[in-house]
Every structure is written in C-alpha cells, then in structure tokens.
Amino acid sequence: MKQQTFIGLGSNLGDSQQILSDAVHKLATLGEVRVSKLYHSAPMGPQDQPHYHNAVAELYTELEPLQLLDQLQAFEQQSGRVRLRHWGERTLDLDLLLYADQEIEHERLVVPHVGLMLRDFVLMPLLDLAPKMVLNGQLLATLPVVKASELEVLADQSWVQEPTV
Numbered sequence: 001m002k003q004q005t006f007i008g009l010g011s012n013l014g015d016s017q018q019i020l021s022d023a024v025h026k027l028a029t030l031g032e033v034r035v036s037k038l039y040h041s042a043p044m045g046p047q048d049q050p051h052y053h054n055a056v057a058e059l060y061t062e063l064e065p066l067q068l069l070d071q072l073q074a075f076e077q078q079s080g081r082v083r084l085r086h087w088g089e090r091t092l093d094l095d096l097l098l099y100a101d102q103e104i105e106h107e108r109l110v111v112p113h114v115g116l117m118l119r120d121f122v123l124m125p126l127l128d129l130a131p132k133m134v135l136n137g138q139l140l141a142t143l144p145v146v147k148a149s150e151l152e153v154l155a156d157q158s159w160v161q162e163p164t165v
Helices: 016-027 065-078 120-129
Strands: 003-011 031-035 038-041 052-061 093-099 104-106 109-111 152-155
Touching: 003 016, 003 120, 016 031, 016 052, 016 065, 038 120, 052 120, 065 093, 065 104, 065 109, 093 109, 093 120
Parallel strands: none
Antiparallel strands: 003 052, 003 093, 031 052, 038 052, 038 152, 104 109
16 A cells, blocks of 8 residues: 655755656656755754755655665665764755654664754755645644744756656
8 A cells, every 4th residue: 555755855966856866767766755845954964065965755655664775775875875973964865754644663763753843944945835834733834943034045846857868
C-alpha cells in the first residue's frame, strides 16, 4: 500500500537548483511526487558557507521507512554528496521528514524528523504542500517560526528542470 511521505531537500554546493531537480526525478522513480516552491535560506550551522536552496517533496511510495531511507542515502551518494562538517555545506541533503502518521524511533531514523517544528526552511515548503497540517496537536501554520519566517521564494512549483545526462 502506498504511504504518504514528505522529504526535505537541500543543497548549497554546485548548481543547487539542478541538483535538487535531479533529486526530484530520482524520487519519481519511487512513486508519485509533488514539490513545494523552491526557497533560499541562510545556513543553519556555520555561517561561512553559501546559502541553501530548500524544498519539500511529497512522495507516495510502497517502500518501508528504512528502505526509503536507504534509497534517499543512495541518491545523495549518486549526486556526489559532499559533507564537509556538521551542519556544513553539502551538494545534496535528503531528509525523511514524515512517513504517513508513523512515529519512528530507530538508531538510523527518527520520524517526525528531529527539529522539523523549529526550522522555517522545512516548514514553509511543507506548508506549500499541506497547508492545514497538524503535528503533535499543533497546526504548523500557526507556529511562531512560520509567522516570523523571512525565507526568500526563488521559484514556484514549476522549478524542477529536465534531468542532466
């Protein structure tokens, strides 16, 4: 049975928009995909790195959570993932934010994603796809971090480009 999942996408090295577009095409091999707007955000960690491109993809998939995590990590590696330091720059970051209505506590995976409710660069694109989403009894659109967000929208949902060869 297909499960509704939400995947956070981020990049701040290389041609970030193309890298994220390619990642969306890879996600589409796993099931039906919709994407949020594309955002530009300041880095969460060290500030001596480029700003990020961020989006969220809604994916309907038959993969179990750990199988999906394995696929996301494989896509990161295929994209030449570079991760130089904790919360540092990276070519591609794919985070499993939500998997159906499951709460998962596993040594490799925590869902809902840790920090999801504190990060505007995740919440704003998530709300593009699910504007009335409630998590832990909280309407996400009413969270202070959402109301105070100053994220820059780079493109509407048509930002996904043709895959590179």
